[in-house]
Amino acid sequence: MLMEKVFRSDDVPSASRFDAWRKRLVRDVSPLGSRSDRGGGFRAETRLLRLGGSRVWSTAVDPATIRRTPELARQSGPGLYTLILPISGRIEVAQAGREAVHGPFDMHVLDSCRPFQLRLLGDGASVHLMGADVAKAGFPLPAPWMDQLLTQRLPGREGAGALLSGFLLQVTHDTGSYRSSDGPRLGAALLELLTALFAHHLDMDDSRASDRARRALMLRIQAFICQHLRDPQLTPPTIAAAHHISVSYLHRIFQGEDITVSSWIREQRLAHARRDLADPTLRSTPIHEIASRWGFPRATDFTRAFRASYDMPPSNYRRHVRPIAE
Structure with a gap:
């Protein structure tokens, strides 16, 4: 089965539920500040799945506010892009000087290296969210392009957004159908879907965006190889792991250069x-x-x-x- 972590507030004494959830966010996700008006009655259930170097997650949580301050952003370690897909409830998001409100199946993306605030609004009910975290270092699209997308509405019921929504729903609701060895392959599929979605909303021709993205990733991989030529353990698996992609995807990138990785x-x-x-x-x-x-x-x-x-x-x-x- 896929590597999975589960948190259920019902497994924690009522008075400690919110604090336990907050600590789990910090431990499993990244440094975050949070608060909720629910106090001891707070309820949350979260599932986190590892897909190679990426992860997907699903959570049903009572209304809360989540913040990453400038200080916490500096402590976040390797940068991540986080895609958030609301299933029920609404999200007020602020980052990079922009603010937006997103409802069900209105996806948006955040940059973990920048401060942000999320208000999860359930109108008296829990908020159901799904999402994905991918490493910035291994992501095909350059950072200046991604900056244009922060907080922007990305519809999840049509086109590439619908494909990505379906992927997240299927993976998080049917984990028993997958083996641990499927993780890297599913992670590579996730990167492809995210790239297609973001390229579409950047108003780029799909083939041109794909070619430029692959070329940018290829240049980063070649630079990495040149920096580690002296290492006898430099192999396709170690290179793929360093860039959070599958070995098969690494080989496909080099096929375009008419040469193998080795x-x-x-x-x-x-x-x-x-x-x-x-x-x-x-x-x-x-x-x-x-x-x-x-x-x-x-x-x-x-x-x-x-x-x-x-x-x-x-x-x-x-x-x-x-x-x-x-």
Whole structure:
């Protein structure tokens, strides 16, 4: 089954329910301030599901106010985009100098790195919400584009919004149908749906938005690889995990470049090793040390890969090549 966390206020003594819910928000979500007029009669039920590097959640909660102050925003750690889908009740939201009121199936998105306020209004009844949290660092659309969407109404009954609403409803209400191994794949599907929804409301051509988003993500992944070339544990699974995407989605991104992830890593490592072999200041450094430095712990593997790429073994290259100009 998917990794799931559940909180029920009925499991807590009446006088402690709101405080227990508030502490659970801070522990499982992020630093938040909250208050409610319900006092000891406060009721809430929350379910949180992990989908790879993302998460989805569902909650039925009594009316309350949730705030992230500037100080709490600075404590929030890695930034998240949070999509909120009201099922019943209303939400008054304020962030980035904007205010809006959203009713059932009026979705909106928040940035965890910025202060915000949410007022959950149930007109005497509980407010039912669903939502998703995705890492900003691994999200395909650039931050300036996302800034335009903060607090904006995103209809959840039509188009890409309806697809996303259906996805959230299905996943959170039928967790028993999924295995834990489905989590990363469902997380990749969530990213695709969110990207489609946001691109539509940015008034962008879907194919152009998709291409630009994939290219932006590709550039971030390539930069990450170049920063970690010396790490022998640099593999597709570790790269995918660092960017909160599935391994299969990582491979699909590289298919557009007509190269595999592993081949691109190997090319970069060989290029850096080749540069070191041509560096006069490193003449006394053994070839196997240079190979190991760039992620080839076995000298024979390095020699074979180098010969395949440059038509000569590294020892011959070092003897005959001129220094590579910077």
